[in-house]
Amino acid sequence: MNILDSLRPIPGLKVLVTAGASGIGAAIARGFCEAGARVHVCDIDRVALDRLATENPDITISTADASSERDVDLVFDDVRGTLGGLDVLVNNAGIAGPTSGIESMDAGQWERTVAVNLNSQFLFARRAVPLLKASQSDPCIVAMSSVAGRLGYAYRTPYASTKWAVVGLMKSLAIELGPQGVRVNAILPGAVEGDRMNAVIAARAAATGVTPEEMREEYLRKISLRRMVTAADVAAMTLFLCSPAARNVSGQAISVDANVEYL
Ligand code: NAD
Numbered sequence: 001m002n003i004l005d006s007l008r009p010i011p012g013l014k015v016l017v018t019a020g021a022s023g024i025g026a027a028i029a030r031g032f033c034e035a036g037a038r039v040h041v042c043d044i045d046r047v048a049l050d051r052l053a054t055e056n057p058d059i060t061i062s063t064a065d066a067s068s069e070r071d072v073d074l075v076f077d078d079v080r081g082t083l084g085g086l087d088v089l090v091n092n093a094g095i096a097g098p099t100s101g102i103e104s105m106d107a108g109q110w111e112r113t114v115a116v117n118l119n120s121q122f123l124f125a126r127r128a129v130p131l132l133k134a135s136q137s138d139p140c141i142v143a144m145s146s147v148a149g150r151l152g153y154a155y156r157t158p159y160a161s162t163k164w165a166v167v168g169l170m171k172s173l174a175i176e177l178g179p180q181g182v183r184v185n186a187i188l189p190g191a192v193e194g195d196r197m198n199a200v201i202a203a204r205a206a207a208t209g210v211t212p213e214e215m216r217e218e219y220l221r222k223i224s225l226r227r228m229v230t231a232a233d234v235a236a237m238t239l240f241l242c243s244p245a246a247r248n249v250s251g252q253a254i255s256v257d258a259n260v261e262y263l
Pocket of ligand 1: 018019020021022023024025042043044045048064065066067092093094095096116144145146147188189190191192193196197
């Protein structure tokens with residue numbers, strides 16, 4: 001295989017993307033589809049899933065709350081039928097969680113953030129690993145962390161705590177599964193242009209008494225390249241990590257963030 005070909009995932013790769021009906025997950029699912037992979041997407045939002053499947057008829061779908069053990073089991077029942085095995089798990093599910101100081105942090109919101117951002121990664125990895133071990137196609141897991149998984153993030157402590165934990169899970173699984181040929185890496189996106197980032201900026205602006213425009217400028221000042229990243233940037237890194245060119249890349253936390261200096 002020549003070097004340029006090795007930068008693409010091999011056609012026919014069997015890929016499961018969690019929370020992939022919109023945002024970064026959908027960009028990843030579309031990217032794998034374009035590369036000739038077979039893609040199954042699960043998400044909690046049935047309407048968004050149906051839209052994705054209508055636009056991309058080759059993508060198969062399951063409705064599931066990524067934090068629910070029962071739902072995750074049902075997703076793997078579907079995957080057995082649609083893909084008949086698994087080469088790649090993209091553990092993408094994650095919510096922004098509450099914006100609050102620690103003293104007024106709601107315990108229920110804390111627990112929900114842990115359930116969706118961290119427990120989901122455990123639940124999907126646990127069910128995926130037997131299938132990945134049986135794969136003949138350089139199997140791998142890509143775990144979606146965040147720039148908040150390498151920096152402290154005031155007023156977003158549940159989010160930052162879970163994203164650091166995702167890196168710990170990834171590092172540990174990379175060591176555990178390496179001898180069986182399964183690679184595990186994490187991507188740490190910075191602020192991604194889109195609805196979710198706009199909502200985070202609006203919430204942070206409201207909490208600190210500035211306008212959303214001023215808050216956006218404040219965000220950009222923290223980034224060396226003075227720009228946010230796109231979902232396509234994160235999808236491209238995901239595809240690279242699942243390509244033959246990355247066959248010796250494992251246990252790595254890779255930032256795609258235009259170099260965020262502080263949060
Ligand atoms: P998003 O908020 O756009 O949501 C993507 C999808 O997640 C939606 O389709 C939604 O229905 C689904 N979802 C939400 N809760 C779910 C649940 N419990 N079970 C199943 N699906 C659920 O997310 P995004 O911005 O695309 O982020 C994707 C990942 O990237 C997350 O892990 C996020 O933490 C991480 N990330 C995002 C950014 C950013 O700026 N957007 C930055 C760094 C890291």
